[in-house]
Amino acid sequence: MTEAIDATGLIKRFGKVTALDGLDLHVRTGEVHGFLGPNGAGKTTTIRVLLGLMRHDGGSVRLLDGDPWAQATALHKRLAYVPGDVTLWPNLTGGEVIDLLGRLRGGLDPRRRAQLLERFELDPRKKGRTYSKGNRQKVALVAALASDVELLILDEPTSGLDPLMEEAFSEVILEEKRRGDRTVLLSSHILAEVEKLCDRLTIIRDGRTVETGTLTDLRHLTRTSIQADLAGPPDGLSALAGVHDFKIDNGRVRFDVDTDALEPALRTLVQVGVKSLVSQPPSLEELFLRQYSRSGS
Amino acid sequence: MTGTGRLIRLILRRDRVLMPLWVVILGLVPAGYVASFEGLFPTAQDRLEYATVSGTNAGFVGLYGLIRGSSLGEIVAWRSGFLPIMVALFAALTVIRHTRADEEAGRTELVAAGAIGRHAQLAAALITTCAASLVLGLLLTAAMIGQDMPAEGSVLFGLELALSGCAFAAVGAVAAQLTASTRGARTIAVVTLGAAYALRVAGDVSAIGDGAVSWLSWLSPIGWATHIFPWGADDWWPVILLVLFVVLTAGLSAVLLTRRDFGGGLLPARLGPATSTMGTPLALAWRLHRGLLAGWTVGFALLGLVFGGVGGSVVDLVQENEKVGDVFARLGGADSLVDNYFAGIAGIVGLIASCYAVQAALRLRDEEQSGRAEPLLATAVPRYTWAGSHLLFSLLGPAVALLAEGLVSGLTYTDGDLGAILASTLVQLPAVWVLAALTVLLFGLVPRLSPAAWGAPALCLLILLVGQTLELDQWLLDISPFTHIPHLPGGAFSATPVITLLAVAAVLAALGLGGLRRRNIPD
Numbered sequence: 001m002t003e004a005i006d007a008t009g010l011i012k013r014f015g016k017v018t019a020l021d022g023l024d025l026h027v028r029t030g031e032v033h034g035f036l037g038p039n040g041a042g043k044t045t046t047i048r049v050l051l052g053l054m055r056h057d058g059g060s061v062r063l064l065d066g067d068p069w070a071q072a073t074a075l076h077k078r079l080a081y082v083p084g085d086v087t088l089w090p091n092l093t094g095g096e097v098i099d100l101l102g103r104l105r106g107g108l109d110p111r112r113r114a115q116l117l118e119r120f121e122l123d124p125r126k127k128g129r130t131y132s133k134g135n136r137q138k139v140a141l142v143a144a145l146a147s148d149v150e151l152l153i154l155d156e157p158t159s160g161l162d163p164l165m166e167e168a169f170s171e172v173i174l175e176e177k178r179r180g181d182r183t184v185l186l187s188s189h190i191l192a193e194v195e196k197l198c199d200r201l202t203i204i205r206d207g208r209t210v211e212t213g214t215l216t217d218l219r220h221l222t223r224t225s226i227q228a229d230l231a232g233p234p235d236g237l238s239a240l241a242g243v244h245d246f247k248i249d250n251g252r253v254r255f256d257v258d259t260d261a262l263e264p265a266l267r268t269l270v271q272v273g274v275k276s277l278v279s280q281p282p283s284l285e286e287l288f289l290r291q292y293s294r295s296g297s
Numbered sequence: 298m299t300g301t302g303r304l305i306r307l308i309l310r311r312d313r314v315l316m317p318l319w320v321v322i323l324g325l326v327p328a329g330y331v332a333s334f335e336g337l338f339p340t341a342q343d344r345l346e347y348a349t350v351s352g353t354n355a356g357f358v359g360l361y362g363l364i365r366g367s368s369l370g371e372i373v374a375w376r377s378g379f380l381p382i383m384v385a386l387f388a389a390l391t392v393i394r395h396t397r398a399d400e401e402a403g404r405t406e407l408v409a410a411g412a413i414g415r416h417a418q419l420a421a422a423l424i425t426t427c428a429a430s431l432v433l434g435l436l437l438t439a440a441m442i443g444q445d446m447p448a449e450g451s452v453l454f455g456l457e458l459a460l461s462g463c464a465f466a467a468v469g470a471v472a473a474q475l476t477a478s479t480r481g482a483r484t485i486a487v488v489t490l491g492a493a494y495a496l497r498v499a500g501d502v503s504a505i506g507d508g509a510v511s512w513l514s515w516l517s518p519i520g521w522a523t524h525i526f527p528w529g530a531d532d533w534w535p536v537i538l539l540v541l542f543v544v545l546t547a548g549l550s551a552v553l554l555t556r557r558d559f560g561g562g563l564l565p566a567r568l569g570p571a572t573s574t575m576g577t578p579l580a581l582a583w584r585l586h587r588g589l590l591a592g593w594t595v596g597f598a599l600l601g602l603v604f605g606g607v608g609g610s611v612v613d614l615v616q617e618n619e620k621v622g623d624v625f626a627r628l629g630g631a632d633s634l635v636d637n638y639f640a641g642i643a644g645i646v647g648l649i650a651s652c653y654a655v656q657a658a659l660r661l662r663d664e665e666q667s668g669r670a671e672p673l674l675a676t677a678v679p680r681y682t683w684a685g686s687h688l689l690f691s692l693l694g695p696a697v698a699l700l701a702e703g704l705v706s707g708l709t710y711t712d713g714d715l716g717a718i719l720a721s722t723l724v725q726l727p728a729v730w731v732l733a734a735l736t737v738l739l740f741g742l743v744p745r746l747s748p749a750a751w752g753a754p755a756l757c758l759l760i761l762l763v764g765q766t767l768e769l770d771q772w773l774l775d776i777s778p779f780t781h782i783p784h785l786p787g788g789a790f791s792a793t794p795v796i797t798l799l800a801v802a803a804v805l806a807a808l809g810l811g812g813l814r815r816r817n818i819p820d
Contacts, residue, residue: 012530014817036508048671048817051674051675053671053674053675053817053818054817054818055815055817067799072679073677073678073679074320074677076675076676076677076678077677081672081675082672083668083672085668086668086672087667087668087669088669089581089584089585089669090480090570091480091588092476092573092584093568093569093571093573095473095569095570095571095572095573096569096572096573096575099572099573099575099576100573100575100576100580100581101672101673101676102578103575103576103580103674104577104677105676105677106677121677123568124571124572125569125570125571126568126569127566127567127568127569127570129401129477129478129568130478140422140672151674180428186415196612236386255820282533287324
């Protein structure tokens with residue numbers, strides 16, 4: 001088994017609305033995989049299909065070498081899930097929920113449970129109704145991380161945590177990664193978190209996968225911003241493939257250029273004659289913003 | 298207090314269906330009593346007998362209170378003796394719904410951040426609920442005067458119900474300040490109301506006996522309300538007491554509000570165990586259902602106490618009045634009037650139990666919608682097991698409650714056969730289970746329509762209440778599973794309908810669970 005999650009061309013419709021429209025998601029065993037996309041892109045729906053809570057209408061999906069719909073119960077013994085919006089039973093304490101969920105999955109490591117409670121500074125004696133959003137999330141996180149499972153599916157697990165707890169969460173995931181015996185699917189909005197934790201990532205939008213690969217792969221997809229004062233008119237530069245947002249003002253040009261098109265663009269500049277040049281390195285942030293904001297095609 | 302007016306409009310907008318419903322229904326129920334008692338007891342002699350029998354029976358006095366005279370008005374007011382409790386309950390729950398429930402859900406925070414005074418929300422909830430209670434009283438007074446009842450009694454009767462509502466609106470307001478949880482606030486308010494009712498019952502029952510503790514009624518706002526005795530004593534003292542109580546209790550809630558933090562309660566939240574041995578869906582279901590089960594079982598035991606206690610005077614009453622006998626005769630079809638009485642009671646109790654069954658089965662939908670089912674079903678718990686654990690309580694919970702009612706009622710009515718009364722209660726179960734299974738069917742196949750399951754007991758109640766009076770077609774009566782339950786005691790037991798109902802329940806539940814296996818969660 002090399003892929004813990006193998007989804008190809010996944011389609012999920014709700015009535016007339018198509019939530020997933022040919023989505024691909026491939027998570028290799030043992031890696032931490034970032035799963036990104038704007039609100040409503042289909043992250044939670046994908047996760048629900050992976051958990052066998054919803055049946056897909058098209059495409060194929062394998063989870064831990066099984067069918068997530070037909071073999072849900074057997075597969076669930078091997079994974080732990082933290083929903084994006086954790087709700088707890090109002091009259092059960094956090095500790096009770098952790099133990100219950102752990103046992104229903106098939107086992108909890110009590111030492112690890114105690115460690116995690118301490119690291120997340122969570123009081124397990126409080127009733128569910130008295131926890132804040134962040135603390136409810138910690139309850140689900142402790143239950144998942146202390147469980148003896150191969151796959152962790154975490155849906156925006158840090159969205160309610162304060163910065164200190166976010167840091168604690170990152171450390172725990174990095175430790176998991178070093179041990180290397182678990183696969184983690186981490187849906188997130190936070191770039192810094194993904195950069196720090198993930199080996200590979202998948203960006204989706206409107207139910208479709210728009211980018212997937214390692215961070216280095218994706219950096220390759222980013223654009224360099226160039227600003228140059230030229231000796232003459234930059235003939236043909238604006239028409240060059242891979243040059244975007246071209247602007248010219250009094251002999252000064254500004255444009256963004258794809259990493260692949262950097263060389264031909266620079267060659268054109270040199271031919272015209274460069275008086276000064278400023279280049280800004282590619283940033284993932286820009287890539288994200290571009291992928292997030294590009295209107296559905 | 299800034300912004301109170303706007304918040305009142307918000308409350309009226311949110312309660313535009315529910316509030317008029319309870320105000321109008323509870324306000325107009327006693328209006329119907331005038332004509333029906335006039336018809337049932339046309340002469341002063343009839344009324345005197347009825348009042349004497351009722352006023353000396355502990356069961357009736359417990360349920361409705363004391364009856365001092367035998368005029369038409371006094372009988373109507375006495376027979377409405379349980380309504381103050383209903384009005385009080387609605388009022389307390391409405392205030393909590395618009396104070397603590399909003400605060401716990403986080404809606405208040407949105408509003409409180411606006412240009413809204415610290416007391417505005419509490420004031421708006423209290424003002425709206427008290428106004429609704431007063432409108433209820435006004436409707437009642439108008440309906441009574443409209444039927445040519447004396448004016449002073451009509452006004453006092455209206456005030457009896459209106460002030461019961463206001464008093465417990467204020468109690469609800471205090472309860473909402475005490476705990477941080479809505480459930481806790483509701484429990485405090487309902488327990489307070491229960492205690493007020495119990496004090497009234499104890500005092501009034503004592504009053505028809507040796508009178509040793511009859512003063513207990515005067516410790517209870519519900520006691521004050523029923524001791525107004527409209528059209529009889531026409532006493533204004535309890536009215537003044539009630540108004541004072543409303544002002545002081547509402548003032549107390551306002552003071553308590555300033556002594557606590559936003560989102561917090563005055564009573565500290567208690568800590569619970571840090572670990573648990575729960576390890577199965579059934580263990581979790583038990584935790585989630587045990588409070589409901591205990592509440593319904595105690596409630597049903599109390600019902601048994603009342604129905605069993607009243608049983609004795611049914612015999613006296615029907616022997617003395619032919620028309621009342623007719624009423625009970627209409628409920629069943631067999632020979633003995635007492636048998637008929639218990640058969641009729643069993644049908645009503647069965648219907649109430651089906652409300653419990655629907656409520657317990659709908660917990661499934663609640664678990665799904667709140668998002669609590671999702672992490673649970675992402676563990677190695679199959680959907681059937683999860684649904685089955687709740688369904689078990691929906692099926693066995695009503696059985697336990699009915700058992701409690703049958704036992705207590707059979708033990709209280711000492712002249713009867715305990716086994717027969719118990720059997721008459723338990724034989725309702727197949728019909729109760731059909732309604733539980735119907736809820737599961739909706740939940741599995743058309744989850745969004747799950748709350749429509751409440752329509753089933755409502756329809757059955759309607760068929761029971763008006764079916765035979767309006768002489769509806771048999772096929773209409775047959776819609777209700779309760780129509781098919783053998784009339785016990787007295788009637789003949791037949792296994793066929795019972796087995797058929799069980800089969801229908803099994804098929805409906807199986808279809809529902811099958812649908813649940815195939816559908817999206819959450820849907």
